[in-house]
Amino acid sequence: MSIKITGIGSFIPNLKRKNSDFLKQEFRNTDGSAFPHANEVTIEKFKAITGIEERRYLEENLSTSDMATVAAQRAIEDAGIDPETLDYLIVAHNYGDVRSGSVQSDTVPSIATRVKHNLKIKNPKCVGYDVLFGCPGWIEGVIQAQAFIKCGMAKKCLVIGAEALSRVVDRYDRDSMIFSDGAGATVLEISDEAGGILAHESATYAYQEANHIFFGKSNLPGEVEDTRYIKMNGRKIYEFALTQVPGAMKTCLENSGKTIGDVRKIFIHQANEKMDDAIIKRFYKLHKLPVPENVMPMSIQELGNSSVATVPTLLDLVIRGKIKDQELKKGDVIILASVGAGMNVNTIVYQY
Structure with missing residues (x-):
């Protein structure tokens, strides 16, 4: 099953x-x-x-x-x-x-x-x-x-x-x-x-990281104090993501019974192109390997960061052949990974 x-x-x-x-x-x-x-x-x-x-x-x-x-x-x-x-x-x-x-x-x-x-x-x-x-x-x-x-x-x-x-x-x-x-x-x-879901990994880091993303007041002085907006500490999020996400992906892959050579695509939360590139490079560095060509589909260039929607939307676009030079074949092993407010990290190894 x-x-x-x-x-x-x-x-x-x-x-x-x-x-x-x-x-x-x-x-x-x-x-x-x-x-x-x-x-x-x-x-x-x-x-x-x-x-x-x-x-x-x-x-x-x-x-x-x-x-x-x-x-x-x-x-x-x-x-x-x-x-x-x-x-x-x-x-x-x-x-x-x-x-x-x-x-x-x-x-x-x-x-x-x-x-x-x-x-x-x-x-x-x-x-x-x-x-x-x-x-x-x-x-x-x-x-x-x-x-x-x-x-x-x-x-x-x-x-x-x-x-x-x-x-x-x-x-x-x-x-x-x-x-x-x-x-x-x-x-x-x-x-x-x-195939299907082979392994998963989740974690919440809240001791020092809880408020990296928060609701805060406007940057414009004099705006209504009670109105709150999404705010974030970009530098700390970047450092946190590079520290925690590659390791979570590696652990999940090990638990799945698959190897790094089996991985065909990595669908990562579309938060920041530079950050995502760095996460994938560090993940492959943990395996002492270079990043394979076309392993990481991206949609952030045209769609921006839609939070919880980025990974399923990206997966849908690739499955339907709507992202150039990206496709999935039956039996392909893929990794889904994300990081965000909490600070939360999770990942799934999935066989298509």
Whole structure:
């Protein structure tokens, strides 16, 4: 018996915002002071570090649960299942349904309940709940789903990662250019085929690292003090990721029974191109090997960082042949990995 992804789908918003759209943006330092150089310089440095050229924003009439619903519908159709047969519906996010123009996050009812309602699932035994685990939330949801299936509590689970970060960014913070919106969903089932989830690894580092990503006030002095936005300490996150993620991936691979030579693709959270490159280089360095060509698909250049949605969305794009020079073949061993608020790290070794 194996536990496999039998259906996958995603929702990528249509609204594009290019780096050039930020040329007239007023950016401030954390102390409220103005930047000493022009936005052209800020954007050039931003592109060199993150790799981001454009990002996607959600249309004003939609919310996180709407994106999650569309991605879920596509995954269900791809799996060819009756949604009434789902045992669990798990949604990873961090900020709830934030309506356009609102400064308040709406988390009641849960996103999972909203999605189940939108899908018109009548079966009360289909249990819906949300996961708040930072950017690694979708991977953690998959880990939980496979645990339910493995212990006999479920046969079919739907796991969704959805986030509308454009609704919680401080426009005076240059880090706001990193974030974007999107949703990805997968159906997991018991399968007679070999492969599926071979191993997983999760960890939470909270002793010194808990507040690397947090909710804080605007960089603009005089803004409403009670309004909070997503904030992060980029340097500390970079150092943390390079220290913890490669080791977690190595341990997970060892536990899977596969070797580094078996790995065909690594799907890593699209947080920062420079950081992701460094993580993969350090991971292969642990095995005293160079990084193979085309081992790491990337979507951050066009889609930005959509938090919990980056890994399932990227996986969907590759499976559907929408990323140049990237494909998956039956039997390929892949690694899914993420790092984010918590600070949380997780990884899965999966045979496609």
